[in-house]
Amino acid sequence: MMSTPAYDALTRDFQRLYNLGHLQSMASWDQAVNMPPGGNEARAAAMTEMAALLHRLRTDPALAAALERAGGESLDDTQRANLREMRRDWAEVNGLPEALVERGSMATSRCEHAWRKQRPANDWAGFLPNLKEVLSVAREEAQRLSERLGVAPYDALMDRFEPGMRSDVVSRVFGEVRTWLPGLIRDVIARQSTEEVLAPQGPFPVPAQRALCEQSMRLMQFNFEAGRLDVSTHPFSGGMPEDVRLTTRFSDHEFLTSLMGTLHETGHGRYEQNLPRHWLGQPMARARSMAIHESQSLSFEMQLGGHPGFAGLLAPLVQQAFGDQPAFSAQNLNRLITRVKPGLIRVDADEVTYPAHVILRYEIERALIEGQAEAEDIPALWDERMQELLGIDTRGNFKDGPMQDVHWPAGLFGYFPCYSLGAMYAAQWFAAIRRAHPDVDARIAQGDLGVVFDWLSQHIWSAGSRWTTDELALRASGETLNPAHFKAHLQTRYLGA
Amino acid sequence: MMSTPAYDALTRDFQRLYNLGHLQSMASWDQAVNMPPGGNEARAAAMTEMAALLHRLRTDPALAAALERAGGESLDDTQRANLREMRRDWAEVNGLPEALVERGSMATSRCEHAWRKQRPANDWAGFLPNLKEVLSVAREEAQRLSERLGVAPYDALMDRFEPGMRSDVVSRVFGEVRTWLPGLIRDVIARQSTEEVLAPQGPFPVPAQRALCEQSMRLMQFNFEAGRLDVSTHPFSGGMPEDVRLTTRFSDHEFLTSLMGTLHETGHGRYEQNLPRHWLGQPMARARSMAIHESQSLSFEMQLGGHPGFAGLLAPLVQQAFGDQPAFSAQNLNRLITRVKPGLIRVDADEVTYPAHVILRYEIERALIEGQAEAEDIPALWDERMQELLGIDTRGNFKDGPMQDVHWPAGLFGYFPCYSLGAMYAAQWFAAIRRAHPDVDARIAQGDLGVVFDWLSQHIWSAGSRWTTDELALRASGETLNPAHFKAHLQTRYLGA
Numbered sequence: 001m002m003s004t005p006a007y008d009a010l011t012r013d014f015q016r017l018y019n020l021g022h023l024q025s026m027a028s029w030d031q032a033v034n035m036p037p038g039g040n041e042a043r044a045a046a047m048t049e050m051a052a053l054l055h056r057l058r059t060d061p062a063l064a065a066a067l068e069r070a071g072g073e074s075l076d077d078t079q080r081a082n083l084r085e086m087r088r089d090w091a092e093v094n095g096l097p098e099a100l101v102e103r104g105s106m107a108t109s110r111c112e113h114a115w116r117k118q119r120p121a122n123d124w125a126g127f128l129p130n131l132k133e134v135l136s137v138a139r140e141e142a143q144r145l146s147e148r149l150g151v152a153p154y155d156a157l158m159d160r161f162e163p164g165m166r167s168d169v170v171s172r173v174f175g176e177v178r179t180w181l182p183g184l185i186r187d188v189i190a191r192q193s194t195e196e197v198l199a200p201q202g203p204f205p206v207p208a209q210r211a212l213c214e215q216s217m218r219l220m221q222f223n224f225e226a227g228r229l230d231v232s233t234h235p236f237s238g239g240m241p242e243d244v245r246l247t248t249r250f251s252d253h254e255f256l257t258s259l260m261g262t263l264h265e266t267g268h269g270r271y272e273q274n275l276p277r278h279w280l281g282q283p284m285a286r287a288r289s290m291a292i293h294e295s296q297s298l299s300f301e302m303q304l305g306g307h308p309g310f311a312g313l314l315a316p317l318v319q320q321a322f323g324d325q326p327a328f329s330a331q332n333l334n335r336l337i338t339r340v341k342p343g344l345i346r347v348d349a350d351e352v353t354y355p356a357h358v359i360l361r362y363e364i365e366r367a368l369i370e371g372q373a374e375a376e377d378i379p380a381l382w383d384e385r386m387q388e389l390l391g392i393d394t395r396g397n398f399k400d401g402p403m404q405d406v407h408w409p410a411g412l413f414g415y416f417p418c419y420s421l422g423a424m425y426a427a428q429w430f431a432a433i434r435r436a437h438p439d440v441d442a443r444i445a446q447g448d449l450g451v452v453f454d455w456l457s458q459h460i461w462s463a464g465s466r467w468t469t470d471e472l473a474l475r476a477s478g479e480t481l482n483p484a485h486f487k488a489h490l491q492t493r494y495l496g497a
Numbered sequence: 498m499m500s501t502p503a504y505d506a507l508t509r510d511f512q513r514l515y516n517l518g519h520l521q522s523m524a525s526w527d528q529a530v531n532m533p534p535g536g537n538e539a540r541a542a543a544m545t546e547m548a549a550l551l552h553r554l555r556t557d558p559a560l561a562a563a564l565e566r567a568g569g570e571s572l573d574d575t576q577r578a579n580l581r582e583m584r585r586d587w588a589e590v591n592g593l594p595e596a597l598v599e600r601g602s603m604a605t606s607r608c609e610h611a612w613r614k615q616r617p618a619n620d621w622a623g624f625l626p627n628l629k630e631v632l633s634v635a636r637e638e639a640q641r642l643s644e645r646l647g648v649a650p651y652d653a654l655m656d657r658f659e660p661g662m663r664s665d666v667v668s669r670v671f672g673e674v675r676t677w678l679p680g681l682i683r684d685v686i687a688r689q690s691t692e693e694v695l696a697p698q699g700p701f702p703v704p705a706q707r708a709l710c711e712q713s714m715r716l717m718q719f720n721f722e723a724g725r726l727d728v729s730t731h732p733f734s735g736g737m738p739e740d741v742r743l744t745t746r747f748s749d750h751e752f753l754t755s756l757m758g759t760l761h762e763t764g765h766g767r768y769e770q771n772l773p774r775h776w777l778g779q780p781m782a783r784a785r786s787m788a789i790h791e792s793q794s795l796s797f798e799m800q801l802g803g804h805p806g807f808a809g810l811l812a813p814l815v816q817q818a819f820g821d822q823p824a825f826s827a828q829n830l831n832r833l834i835t836r837v838k839p840g841l842i843r844v845d846a847d848e849v850t851y852p853a854h855v856i857l858r859y860e861i862e863r864a865l866i867e868g869q870a871e872a873e874d875i876p877a878l879w880d881e882r883m884q885e886l887l888g889i890d891t892r893g894n895f896k897d898g899p900m901q902d903v904h905w906p907a908g909l910f911g912y913f914p915c916y917s918l919g920a921m922y923a924a925q926w927f928a929a930i931r932r933a934h935p936d937v938d939a940r941i942a943q944g945d946l947g948v949v950f951d952w953l954s955q956h957i958w959s960a961g962s963r964w965t966t967d968e969l970a971l972r973a974s975g976e977t978l979n980p981a982h983f984k985a986h987l988q989t990r991y992l993g994a
Binding site for chain 2: 016039042223224225227239240242280
């Protein structure tokens with residue numbers, strides 16, 4: 001055993017960042033779930049203090065030196081993977097000059113803050129100058145990171161969320177989806193128009209909805225010894241791998257939103273709960289990427305949630321929660337869950353139309369970053385693509401158009417593709433599970449979900465960031481990202497093809 | 498305006514400690530209220546990391562130098578008071594050698610951890626060796642702090658909780674109480690034996706109890722925009738002045754414990770909520786001392802809670818919560834709340850017998866620290882005093898005797914006096930309020946509690962640590978601690994004298 005003093009020191013530094021990050025993460029959760037409004041200012045000061053502290057620790061020049069030295073030490077493969085992820089972390093924080101980071105922080109704060117009022121007022125004109133400044137910073141960030149990483153500017157931004165993914169791949173994949181998606185949507189709508197779907201009769205009391213969500217989390221084998229479900233305005237999966245905090249929201253006239261949202265967050269949550277425990281605290285134990293994370297939430301919400309056999313597991317839980325009614329038959333629930341209807345809002349979109357929302361955003365934001373479009377051009381580009389992809393007229397409706405998402409005001413260019421890449425990976429995982437277990441559909445219908453969870457745990461969850469995303473996909477499913485599985489999934493589920 | 502660079506730098510350092518302490522405080526609250534058991538290990542690591550970080554910041558030699566330099570700067574009176582409190586903070590953390598602090602931390606961890614199982618098992622023999630080690634460390638700490646502060650060893654420990662208080666004062670005050678308390682208890686019991694008291698008929702559903710507690714907090718003008726009420730095994734007041742987190746606990750066969758406990762915590766909470774807002778973040782804005790804090794919780798729970806006029810405000814809330822029954826008349830509620838009955842357990846004690854529990858602990862722990870008694874002697878000293886003060890035989894019952902409190906296992910010698918000093922200060926505040934507002938009792942009965950809260954806010958809450966405790970008491974009530982008010986209060990309330 002060779003001694004590895006630099007590497008060992010790095011593991012202690014990253015463990016320390018992890019420990020402090022724990023308090024930051026729990027305070028974020030508390031802010032969304034518990035904090036009374038009067039606590040806001042003091043909390044903001046505390047969070048700023050912690051962010052500054054973590055930033056200082058992550059930009060400590062001693063860290064760069066240790067990363068350099070550790071590269072020359074005799075590390076085993078796992079340690080080397082951990083070192084690779086440490087370097088990624090370092091590059092992410094140290095890749096931009098302080099002044100640019102501050103300018104970005106100012107620009108996004110101002111833009112996002114104003115957007116919260118401008119969006120409901122449909123005030124594109126007020127929003128535009130703020131967004132232009134955010135875009136200007138993002139372009140400069142992209143340029144600098146691009147030079148550093150040796151990839152295209154947009155790719156450099158996307159790399160923060162989806163390491164290793166490149167826009168030539170995304171463009172090829174999304175371009176292919178574009179060729180068949182509008183036709184598929186039309187066919188599905190035509191087919192579903194002959195289906196009878198019963199609307200559930202409310203109200204659906206919140207305590208019963210909460211019990212239903214917790215029951216469905218148990219069905220999904222969420223570990224309540226290491227996590228909980230609470231309520232927040234915007235549902236999310238937070239906390240830490242050892243203590244996962246999921247949230248949902250309830251309204252008593254409708255229960256499917258909270259139920260399906262909870263299944264979604266439970267997918268994120270189980271990924272976190274089952275990351276490699278022995279390595280927790282080290283970058284190698286982190287979830288692999290945003291698309292892989294999304295592939296877990298969508299495995300739960302879409303692959304399982306929309307599965308006809310799974311509806312048979314949900315039905316008794318729904319009946320137990322609200323009493324029996326004809327709309328709660330397994331078949332009707334499945335029809336409700338898989339109903340396809342083009343709409344304005346991405347977060348409300350069904351599994352089939354969702355990629356259209358992502359593709360249009362990807363095309364626009366890439367053009368923005370690469371300078372082929374300006375912020376002023378967004379509405380026209382948006383209207384054109386919504387018409388093309390979903391046949392919807394969005395002219396003049398900014399609030400349900402390009403102002404609907406927080407991502408651009410927050411400067412998160414390069415994030416959107418992850419949603420649909422995640423849906424594609426999820427379909428790819430289920431194709432692999434089906435190859436390994438040809439009886440998987442029957443087993444799901446019987447409530448034997450372990451066959452799915454065991455596969456995900458073995459191939460995805462327990463790997464953390466041990467491999468690059470391509471290696472992970474290859475080891476798990478025998479191939480890197482292959483969108484054919486997603487197309488096949490949609491055709492099978494929605495057209496019975 | 499002279500420039501005060503050292504002082505200014507210190508205010509930034511302390512603001513920073515405050516900001517980081519915010520996250521520590523919220524995580525502690527979360528641990529008691531929300532955290533699932535599986536989160537324990539990671540949380541402990543995070544809290545240890547933060548404690549180590551704060552310790553490093555608070556022992557930074559640059560701080561000592563700045564404190565020295567700031568003393569020579571041209572500060573106004575308020576700044577000078579802030580500097581005084583900064584120095585106290587510094588002395589508290591830097592007064593002991595690292596090795597002794599670590600030995601203490603090990604000893605109390607071990608003792609407290611084992612005590613949690615030894616107490617229910619009545620295992621004094623198992624507890625004793627751990628306690629001896631805790632005591633040994635406490636004696637050494639007392640010795641070192643004593644030399645540093647130039648006060649007696651026990652006083653040096655007490656000073657951590659009750660700055661400026663000395664054992665000659667405590668001994669004189671408690672010695673005086675000792676002369677009349679057993680007789681008073683006998684007289685009260687004799688008097689109450691002729692009263693008819695109706696027992697409330699349960700069950701008392703937890704949701705109704707929770708609503709009652711929140712209603713009573715509103716009655717006490719707790720600011721729910723800057724705080725909340727939750728449930729934990731051991732009720733406490735936590736969080737931060739800007740976001741106060743109170744807890745209580747419920748059992749459905751009894752409601753007065755949670756109600757009176759909530760009134761108690763609300764007193765702590767309103768003190769925190771109304772500390773000098775402009776100074777929050779600076780040591781001068783902290784609550785003055787443990788006894789002063791307790792004087793607020795006891796002003797709420799005992800002075801107001803046991804007030805016959807206040808029972809008329811509680812009665813409709815109780816009836817609203819559980820429906821009407823004869824036991825919920827104002828008079829009967831007041832009799833239930835003011836019922837005096839000597840018992841084994843301090844935390845369950847009524848207002849009249851409580852000082853007996855404190856006096857006996859004070860006498861024993863002072864003898865322990867000063868070397869006049871050893872840990873082995875505790876049971877005999879305990880039995881003797883319980884017989885003397887409360888007429889109760891405690892021989893052989895360690896778990897409800899000297900093993901009942903966490904304070905000694907946790908090494909908190911010098912804390913106990915604060916409880917009864919707080920009760921005395923509370924009586925002193927109410928005497929002052931009564932002098933300023935001779936109609937205060939009628940106004941309380943009418944629900945006009947503002948007269949009390951305004952006085953407390955003006956004289957105690959808004960002062961923070963602007964003055965020493967003696968100065969605070971003098972400014973508020975025209976005299977330093979005067980236990981005659983407590984005696985008069987008990988005689989008036991319990992003997993109609």
